[in-house]
Structure formats: C-alpha cells, structure tokens
Amino acid sequence: MSSVKRRYPIGAEVVGENQTHFRLWAPKARELDVVLEHSPSSERTFHSLTPEPRGYFSGAINAGVGSRYRLRVNGREIFYPDPASRFQPDGPHGPSCIVDPKRFQWTDSQWPGITLKGQIIYEMHIGTFTKEGTWRAAAEQLPELAHIGITVVEMMPVADFPGKFGWGYDGVNLFTPSHLYGTPDDLRTFIDRAHSLGLAVILDVVYNH
Structure with a gap:
C-alpha cells in the first residue's frame, strides 16, 4: 500500500493544499488514469496512477476540494465515476467530486450520545x-x-x-x-x-x- 497516510483504503483523499491522493482497486485493469474535468465544455487532463500489488492503483495529483474527476481504464475513451466517490454533484452517472470532510466545523463536541433503552x-x-x-x-x-x-x-x-x-x-x-x-x-x-x-x-x- 502507498506510504501516504490515508483514512480509508480507497477513494480520493485530500492530503495537502491542492493535493489529492487517489487509490482504487481494479484488479483486471492494466492501466488506470484519473481524468480531471476542468470546465463544462469537458476540457480534461489525464493523470496516470501507479499500479500496486493485489490490483490497486494509486497516486497524488494536483487537485483540490471541488475538483471533478472520472476514471479511465486501459486508455479507452470511456470515463467512469469513482466507485468510492464521496459526492456525485450531477448524480451517479456524472463526474465524481473531491471533498474534504475535515473542513466541516462541528459544534457537537459536548454531545453525550444516548442509551438504547426508552428511545422514541x-x-x-x-x-x-x-x-x-x-x-x-x-x-x-x-x-x-x-x-x-x-x-x-x-x-x-x-x-x-x-x-x-x-x-x-x-x-x-x-x-x-x-x-x-x-x-x-x-x-x-x-x-x-x-x-x-x-x-x-x-x-x-x-x-x-
């Protein structure tokens, strides 16, 4: 597995300012690219991921929160959303979107939780x-x-x-x-x-x- 510190084994995770680490499992693929979509007119850039053992591909790319992307397998001109996507702004068939859950400002630090008994x-x-x-x-x-x-x-x-x-x-x-x-x-x-x-x-x- 990549030495990058991740919370989850797959998906897109923000690891720095305008830096996102991608890791996908595609055991039957020979090549896997992240396709960044920069505009509604479908201007795209392609970024190859590095193969790992056991069918994984990974790599860090200059892309930040809000960037939209898809995946390309074996160089074909067919683009797929990320199976581990955290947000699909245009629905399941559209591009995936990079999000960073750590940015949210929670205010519930004093939330004590509840017991199971007697809840409505x-x-x-x-x-x-x-x-x-x-x-x-x-x-x-x-x-x-x-x-x-x-x-x-x-x-x-x-x-x-x-x-x-x-x-x-x-x-x-x-x-x-x-x-x-x-x-x-x-x-x-x-x-x-x-x-x-x-x-x-x-x-x-x-x-x-």
Missing part, C-alpha cells in the same frame, strides 16, 4: 419530509420533533441513486449521500443541528433490495 424513533425520508426535500430544510424542522418528544431520527437510506426520486432502496454510490438532498456538508449540518437539540441520528442502510 422518528423514521424520516429526507426527500418527502419537507417541500424542498433537502437536508437543510429538514434541519429547520428538527426543533419541532424535539418538542414533541422524539429522541432519535432514523433516516431512510441516503446513498445516491439514479433518477429524481427514490425511497433509498436502489442506491448505487454507497459512499455518496444523494445529491438530490444537498451536499455532504448539508448532511453534516443536519446531524450537527440534531445533536444540538438532543436528537440522535441513525441511518437505515440497504446494500441490495
């Missing part, structure tokens, strides 16, 4: 909970849930999925919160707000349905 759980579908169908809009309604005695919010699956509406049971980007509900930081804001009100947040996950 509200199951929430973000897309239909409010007219806007976003995490930020849902966060504005959390005080009402706390007021009526809810102690835990259970979100229905939030992994990104094709199309404009879904209950969460057809997720295809399992590391990517749905772009339809907002950005990854919008999700963090929702959780941070919930904790400030004494609400725990848990997640329903579906890997195959």
Whole structure:
C-alpha cells in the first residue's frame, strides 16, 4: 500500500493544499488514469496512477476540494465515476467530486450520545419530509420533533441513486449521500443541528433490495 497516510483504503483523499491522493482497486485493469474535468465544455487532463500489488492503483495529483474527476481504464475513451466517490454533484452517472470532510466545523463536541433503552424513533425520508426535500430544510424542522418528544431520527437510506426520486432502496454510490438532498456538508449540518437539540441520528442502510 502507498506510504501516504490515508483514512480509508480507497477513494480520493485530500492530503495537502491542492493535493489529492487517489487509490482504487481494479484488479483486471492494466492501466488506470484519473481524468480531471476542468470546465463544462469537458476540457480534461489525464493523470496516470501507479499500479500496486493485489490490483490497486494509486497516486497524488494536483487537485483540490471541488475538483471533478472520472476514471479511465486501459486508455479507452470511456470515463467512469469513482466507485468510492464521496459526492456525485450531477448524480451517479456524472463526474465524481473531491471533498474534504475535515473542513466541516462541528459544534457537537459536548454531545453525550444516548442509551438504547426508552428511545422514541422518528423514521424520516429526507426527500418527502419537507417541500424542498433537502437536508437543510429538514434541519429547520428538527426543533419541532424535539418538542414533541422524539429522541432519535432514523433516516431512510441516503446513498445516491439514479433518477429524481427514490425511497433509498436502489442506491448505487454507497459512499455518496444523494445529491438530490444537498451536499455532504448539508448532511453534516443536519446531524450537527440534531445533536444540538438532543436528537440522535441513525441511518437505515440497504446494500441490495
């Protein structure tokens, strides 16, 4: 494995100012390139990753938060999103986007957590909970849930999925919160707000349905 210090074994991780380390598992590939997309007109630059043992490819590239990218396998002119993408701004078929979760300013350091016994759980579908169908809009309604005695919010699956509406049971980007509900930081804001009100947040996950 690369000597770069990473949190997760695969995906794109910011490792410095305008520096991102990519690591992918593609055991049947001979070559793997990161394709940076610099403009809506599809201006692209190609960056080869270095093969590692056991089918991994990795490398650091001059790219920062917000940069969009895809992957090219064996030099073919077909470009794929990152299977370990953390954000798909245009949905599952669009380019992946580099994010840095360490930039978010949490305010819940005093959150004590909860015990299992005696909790009152509200199951929430973000897309239909409010007219806007976003995490930020849902966060504005959390005080009402706390007021009526809810102690835990259970979100229905939030992994990104094709199309404009879904209950969460057809997720295809399992590391990517749905772009339809907002950005990854919008999700963090929702959780941070919930904790400030004494609400725990848990997640329903579906890997195959």
